[in-house]
Amino acid sequence: MLSSPTLLPSAADVVVVGAGIVGLAHAFEAHRQGRSVVVLDRDARPAGASIRNFGHACVTAQPESLRDLARSSREGWLTMSRRTGIPVDEAGAVVLAGDRADLDVLEAFAAARPGDATLLDRSDLDDELAGLAGEQLRGGLRLRHDLRVDPRTTAPRLAGWLEAAGVPICWRHNVIGVQADSIGTRVDTNRGTIRAEQVVLCSGHDLDHLFPAVADEHRVERCSLQMTRLAAPGPQVRPALLTATSVLRYGAFGEVADLAPLRRHLESTAPGLLAAQANLMLTQLPDGTLLVGDSHDYAATPEPFLSAAVEHQLHTALARLLKTAALPVLERWQGVYASSPATDVLDVEPWPGLRVITVTSGVGMTLSFGLARRTFPRP
Ligand SMILES: Cc1cc2nc3c(=O)[nH]c(=O)nc-3n(C[C@H](O)[C@H](O)[C@H](O)COP(=O)(O)OP(=O)(O)OC[C@H]3O[C@@H](n4cnc5c(N)ncnc54)[C@H](O)[C@@H]3O)c2cc1C
Missing domain, CATH: 3.30.9.10 (D-Amino Acid Oxidase, subunit A, domain 2)
Structure with a gap:
């Protein structure tokens, strides 16, 4: 039988929408900085791209435009591993050549x-x-410089670590609207409403469900x-x-x-x-x-x-x-x-207090922690 989802708090400093690796990396970095964080996900557990991939952070072969971000992400992955005990293997990668x-x-x-x-x-x-x-x-x-993780367990374990550290992960909370209001940003879900100073939307490939104009503009x-x-x-x-x-x-x-x-x-x-x-x-x-x-x-x-x-x-x-x-x-x-044929990473701020972040080039495992460190830079 399904257990009741975590009760939705009424407010937090930071609300992260999406408990894939991009959202969880953001929750991890915001939590590290002492912010109160709530994560919302429509599913009962991570089931998106972040657990269906190879578990390969392809740092070394990123193009010049993404190289610094990928290297920062590598540091972020290793820091996360040291703090949580979740394995990240500095195993590198090997390109095989037959001809x-x-x-x-x-x-x-x-x-x-x-x-x-x-x-x-x-x-x-x-x-x-x-x-x-x-x-x-x-x-x-x-x-x-490439890293390896187990894609099937890394996001679920990171979600579990965050919950144990006091970050509510509200599973089965489908976000149906995000709006600016007088005290920040308001997030409406199928199970209630939460307000936050800062909302980070990391909903992966379903960006067009909530922000069709942003998705269309960037040809996602x-x-x-x-x-x-x-x-x-x-x-x-x-x-x-x-x-x-x-x-x-x-x-x-x-x-x-x-x-x-x-x-x-x-x-x-x-x-x-x-x-x-x-x-x-x-x-x-x-x-x-x-x-x-x-x-x-x-x-x-x-x-x-x-x-x-x-x-x-x-x-x-x-x-x-x-x-x-x-x-x-x-x-x-x-x-x-x-x-997207137009950009490798979509990272936009429709209004102060809302950041919309989706990796649009198939390297979200590689870039996740770099993006989170960019959104929440260390003071
Ligand atoms: C087969 C495959 C192989 C890949 N190989 C690699 C690789 O080798 N290296 C690499 O770097 N990347 C790889 N990728 C890409 C990488 O997996 C993705 O870029 C990355 O996982 C995206 O993470 P995410 O958190 O944005 O998305 P997801 O993991 O899809 O998470 C998005 C989350 O948002 C939630 N959500 C969506 N809409 C709502 C809503 N309205 N309300 C609440 N929750 C919502 C979803 O339930 C989901 O949990 C691969 C991808 C695939 C599919």
């Missing part, structure tokens, strides 16, 4: 950013992947992604594993190399992956099972049906990367995040 076209870009990156990345030869890869590296792999690139739509969890292959691999398709997606690579030859190469060797707008990558959960994804489809309303063909493309490509027997699929799911 000359991939290696050319990785070599250019290592030459341009020697403090951030190290080239790996075939025997390094064997060590990094604990013997799982497929025969076709020729080398790779270690991205030093939804990106839906297909994911699977595969049975444990045996050895434990700590870093996130990225591939040539990741190189096309993460902005920093295009800043140091011409990506056209790699794109042409993939058009001839992996057209299905390009058609699915895939970023083939994987991470491992603490139980050893593998999170494998992902495809990208952009629309105002996501296609509700998962495609067997897209999954086949991802798994066929994966089989060439790992030296392992076919791994049974344990779970399949769709993730959705906010996306």
Whole structure:
């Protein structure tokens, strides 16, 4: 049976709407500064993008425009981990290369950013992947600053830590209106009203439900992604594993190399992956099972049906990367995040006392704590 949700207080210094990682990071930073904080979420527990992803903070390969924010976020993640005991692994990431076209870009990156990345030869890869590296792999690139967390437990544990620290998390409170009033900002929910000096709206991809004009102005739509969890292959691999398709997606690579030859190469060797707008990558959960994804489809309303063909493309490509027997699929799911062709991060202040923050480039895990530190800078 459902327990009654936490009673909604009538006021707080800060109200955060959304208990995904962006909202919880904001609640954590505001609480650290001694502000009274209340978090509202329409669901009974975190169930959005923040638990459906890879648990990979891709700090190293962010483009110049996001690099400082990503680095600040890295510090924020590590501080949060020290204070809460929630594990954050400084495991980095490894980009796997099977062809000359991939290696050319990785070599250019290592030459341009020697403090951030190290080239790996075939025997390094064997060590990094604990013997799982497929025969076709020729080398790779270690991205030093990336972090790994368990996406399934991190947001729920952070919500639990905040509650224990005295921050009410009001689950099953659907926010239906946010308005300026004489004493701050008023937030109406399906279970009552709360007022705050400052409201931070972190409702992820459903921004248009509350602020359609803001969403329209910034051309925010939804990106839906297909994911699977595969049975444990045996050895434990700590870093996130990225591939040539990741190189096309993460902005920093295009800043140091011409990506056209790699794109042409993939058009001839992996057209299905390009058609699915895939970023083939994987991470491992603490139980050893593998999170494998992902495809990208952009629309105002996501296609509700998962495609067997897209999954086949991802798994066929994966089989060439790992030296392992076919791994049974344990779970399949769709993730959705906010996306915009106009901006990587939407961070606007419709009026003093209301901040609307949505990551619109698929890197909300990476940037969450950086955004929170920007909203609530240390005095
Ligand atoms: C498959 C997949 C893979 C990804 N991989 C990565 C990755 O490797 N690295 C990376 O950095 N990022 C990745 N991302 C992106 C990242 O997961 C998101 O950018 C991030 O989780 C967004 O966090 P959020 O808190 O804004 O959204 P969410 O986690 O979706 O949380 C939003 C919350 O707001 C609540 N809410 C919405 N509307 C209301 C309302 N009206 N009232 C009350 N509550 C409301 C929802 O219930 C939800 O709990 C991935 C995303 C997906 C889907």
